[in-house]
Amino acid sequence: MPKAKRHPDQLPFAFEEPKAATLPADLAGLEQRICSTVGTILNSDERSRFELAGKVSELLDEDVSKSMLDAYASPAREEHKVPMSRFLALVAVTERGDLLDRLLREIGLAIVTGDEVKTVRLGHLRRVRRKIDDEIRELERTAPTIRGDTSGNASD
Numbered sequence: 618m619p620k621a622k623r624h625p626d627q628l629p630f631a632f633e634e635p636k637a638a639t640l641p642a643d644l645a646g647l648e649q650r651i652c653s654t655v656g657t658i659l660n661s662d663e664r665s666r667f668e669l670a671g672k673v674s675e676l677l678d679e680d681v682s683k684s685m686l687d688a689y690a691s692p693a694r695e696e697h698k699v700p701m702s703r704f705l706a707l708v709a710v711t712e713r714g715d716l717l718d719r720l721l722r723e724i725g726l727a728i729v730t731g732d733e734v735k736t737v738r739l740g741h742l743r744r745v746r747r748k749i750d751d752e753i754r755e756l757e758r759t760a761p762t763i764r765g766d767t768s769g770n771a772s773d
Contacts (some may be wrong), residue, residue, distance in 0.1 A: 637725025644723065654716050655699055655707065658688035662711045663751040672710040676703060 638644050659666055666683040673681045679705055688697035689704075708717045718728045729737050
């Protein structure tokens with residue numbers, strides 16, 4: 618399967634560690650940012666909203682209409698909050714994980730996709746290996762010698 622082409626509006630991956638929202642009002646206005654993100658997703662995709670609604674409906678096996686997508690994209694329509702399942706389906710259909718990543722960084726998370734998981738696994742294994750190597754060095758430094766031959770025979 619050929620690698621998907623980068624979306625022309627795709628945000629670059631941020632390498633800084635995301636900081637979790639912990640202070641009062643850190644997530645104030647999040648609903649509006651989610652609506653704005655839906656709008657950005659819809660406006661940056663070359664397909665019609667009717668087609669995107671069809672793809673989201675197909676993926677979820679439930680009816681999602683163009684007018685629903687329009688409502689989700691409108692910060693003024695506060696009674697039409699986008700359900701997480703529909704937001705994630707829209708991200709999947711449009712391959713805009715970069716925009717999901719931007720939102721997730723607000724709560725201290727980041728996403729990796731496809732083969733990027735191998736890079737994360739490699740980093741994890743290297744960290745485990747360093748920890749094991751440190752433990753081996755500490756044990757080599759502090760471990761006592763185990764008793765020698767107890768049969769009374771002299772060894773060479």
